Structures are given as structure tokens and as C-alpha cells.
Amino acid sequence: MASKRDDGEPSTVPNMKWYFDKKTKQIVFGDVSAIEPDSEEMKGPDSLLYEVKKKLDTGPPPVQLLDTLDLDGIVNFIKGGKCQNIITMAGAGISTSAGIPDFRSPVTGLYDNLEKYDLPYPEAMFDLEYFQKTPGPFFSLAKELWPGIFKPTPCHYFIKMLHTKGLLLRHYTQNIDTLEIQSGLDPEKLVEAHGSFRTAHCLICKKEYSKEFMEDKVLAGVIPRCEHTECNGIVKPDIVFFGDMLPKKFSDCVEEDFGKCDLLIIMGTSLVVQPFASLSHRVPINTPRLYINLEKTGTEGVNFAFIFFTGGFKFDDKDNYRDVFWKGTCDDGCFTLSQKLGWKDELVNIVKQEHAKINKEVLLLKSKVKKFSSQKTKSTESRNLGKPGTHSDSKISVSKSKRKI
Numbered sequence: 001m002a003s004k005r006d007d008g009e010p011s012t013v014p015n016m017k018w019y020f021d022k023k024t025k026q027i028v029f030g031d032v033s034a035i036e037p038d039s040e041e042m043k044g045p046d047s048l049l050y051e052v053k054k055k056l057d058t059g060p061p062p063v064q065l066l067d068t069l070d071l072d073g074i075v076n077f078i079k080g081g082k083c084q085n086i087i088t089m090a091g092a093g094i095s096t097s098a099g100i101p102d103f104r105s106p107v108t109g110l111y112d113n114l115e116k117y118d119l120p121y122p123e124a125m126f127d128l129e130y131f132q133k134t135p136g137p138f139f140s141l142a143k144e145l146w147p148g149i150f151k152p153t154p155c156h157y158f159i160k161m162l163h164t165k166g167l168l169l170r171h172y173t174q175n176i177d178t179l180e181i182q183s184g185l186d187p188e189k190l191v192e193a194h195g196s197f198r199t200a201h202c203l204i205c206k207k208e209y210s211k212e213f214m215e216d217k218v219l220a221g222v223i224p225r226c227e228h229t230e231c232n233g234i235v236k237p238d239i240v241f242f243g244d245m246l247p248k249k250f251s252d253c254v255e256e257d258f259g260k261c262d263l264l265i266i267m268g269t270s271l272v273v274q275p276f277a278s279l280s281h282r283v284p285i286n287t288p289r290l291y292i293n294l295e296k297t298g299t300e301g302v303n304f305a306f307i308f309f310t311g312g313f314k315f316d317d318k319d320n321y322r323d324v325f326w327k328g329t330c331d332d333g334c335f336t337l338s339q340k341l342g343w344k345d346e347l348v349n350i351v352k353q354e355h356a357k358i359n360k361e362v363l364l365l366k367s368k369v370k371k372f373s374s375q376k377t378k379s380t381e382s383r384n385l386g387k388p389g390t391h392s393d394s395k396i397s398v399s400k401s402k403r404k405i
Ligand SMILES: [Zn+2]
Pocket: 202, 203, 204, 205, 206, 207, 226, 227, 228, 231, 232, 233
């Protein structure tokens, strides 16, 4: 990549190999050693880069804790009892084998298959401002993807196994499908960075509603409305839309957990969505990191570069001392890991038993969906599905942010 700034001007700083896109606030290519602490780029929300650089400059040299920089090295590390505080981070890739589409994959991804909802732009599906005026498309999608219709994957059960074995500090997920909870993972061990369908709130009076309340409405094709007298606000599942804040538990746990992490496992995410993506550099400098994914980088290399230059992955670098990449699906990665750890039979059995248990529930829910689909509802609400202007609330001020689903 050429050594030039985002304005197209060549860099005037010797050895400068990066440029900073002020519009997207991202580093496109670079060299940490060339970053000037007092430069404009190091101020404000991006000062994190400077903080990381300071740490790298002043701390003791990093130590390689893995025997080898591959999956066997990770396995020996776990087997040797060298880690008890594993953090797992996951994205849509851990749920695709359950049948849930991810958001950004070309052709099969959710954003490429939204024509039927007649959205002005794909991200409108999760835009709070748009949702308040036009909630129909979101609830139509919610009906299709309603939690309970899908079964957790082997990868979900592997994460639960880590907890059962006393090795899991916390699991951070970007997914809103609640499959972690369905796999039986202790909610205490789970951070749903982008919220979930488990609870919901009225957008006006903030009254909380249960998943059961929402389920009946959503599956019947009715927009959920607040039951408080004279409120009638739209009830929105507590998933993070563009314009929403991330859950408090996310920031609390990040603060508490990452300094203790002795092994980081990242699965099924192309690490393009902030602030989730930048968590990988928050672990201690010697902590090994395993990345299981179909691709080594996301298609949006810009964000990957951001991570790279903030203490990020060094898979193919000569000075790599802790990063391991395993190419493949999350399920295959977890099965391979389990096999090498001697846990494979256990994992296979758990998947078999748990799936047998929930098969019945999944069938019940599917028949409920069918029943609702065959009923022609006469409610005004359902006739409004997909049509703009069903409700708007001027009391709520909405500002767009970088928060993404
Ligand atoms: Zn209300």
C-alpha cells in the first residue's frame, strides 16, 4: 500500500508507512514506531493507539508461553494447566451451522438478502430512528429468526465445556440469537455485547417485557405495543441498534476481565465491528491468542489493520510469539481442539444429548410459527407490518453512532 495520507498527499514523516482516515477514524496501514505521541491523530477517541504504544515501549519484552505457535502449542498450554482464565469471543460464524445467516457475507449474508423488506438501505433494519417510524421490517425479520427455532452448535457446547471444566473466565458474543443461553451456559459467564432477544423494553415508558410476551406477538405478526395505559409505545427487544448504547455489562466486564485473561480464543468473527473488534489487544502482552475463522482477515482490511497496529495479531510475522490462526469453521475448530485435548467424545455426547432434549421444544415452537402463519390475523397492527409511519415518538432523541449489530 502506498505511503500516503488520507488526503492523498504523500507523508512527509520519514518511515511513515500508514495513513489515518479521519472520516472513519481508522488506521489503514502503518508502523506503530512512527506514530508521534503529540500528533493530531493521537488525540481524542483514538488516543488508545498512543496508550498501547507507550505500553509496548516501556514494558518488559514479551515472552513466548506456547511451545509452538500452532494448535498443538495451544493444546499443550491448556493441558499443562497454564491457563484458568480463558476468554472466548465470538461472532456470527459460530451460529451459521445452526442455520442463522450472518450479516455481512456476500450473497448468503443477511444484508444481501433484505430486498423483500423494502428498506432504504440494508442497515436501516437495525437503525433506531428508522425502527421508530417503521418497525414492521424488523419484526418480520425477528419472526423469521426468532430464538428457539435454532439449536446451539458444537462450538456453543465447546464454550460451555470450558466453563464446566473451570477454565472459562467469560464468553463475549456479538450474536443476538441467545444460543449460548440455550446451550446451558451460565448467564454470569456471558456478555452479549449487542444485547439479545431475552428481554425487551417499551421505547417510551421503558417498562420491561419478557421474551414470552414478545414471542406471542412477534410470531403472530403483530407489532408489540406497551400495555401501560395511554402509552402504546413500541416494545423493542434489547438488542443493540445503530444509535443504542452497548449494554453496561459489556463495559463493566471488559474492564474487569481482560487484564486477567491467560488465553484468548476468538471464533467466527471477521473483527470488523468496533468496539468488539479491538478487545483482542486488551489482554496482557504475553497472553496467547487463538483465532479460528474461515479467513485470516475480514474483507474490510482497514479495521484489521487497526487491530494489527494496536498490539494486534502477528500470525505470519517473524516476531510472532503468541498468535495462532486456525483456518476452518468454528465447529471443525472446536472438534479438532477437543480431539487434541482428549475431550472429543465428551463433546460429541453433549451435542447429542442436548440436541435430543431441545428437539422437542424446537418442534413445538416451529408448529406455533406455522399455526400463526396459517391464521389470517385481522388486527390493524399486523396490517401495518412493513408499512411506514405506524408510530413515531418525538420524545426520544436518537443519535447515530458506530454501534453495530
Ligand atoms: Zn410504555
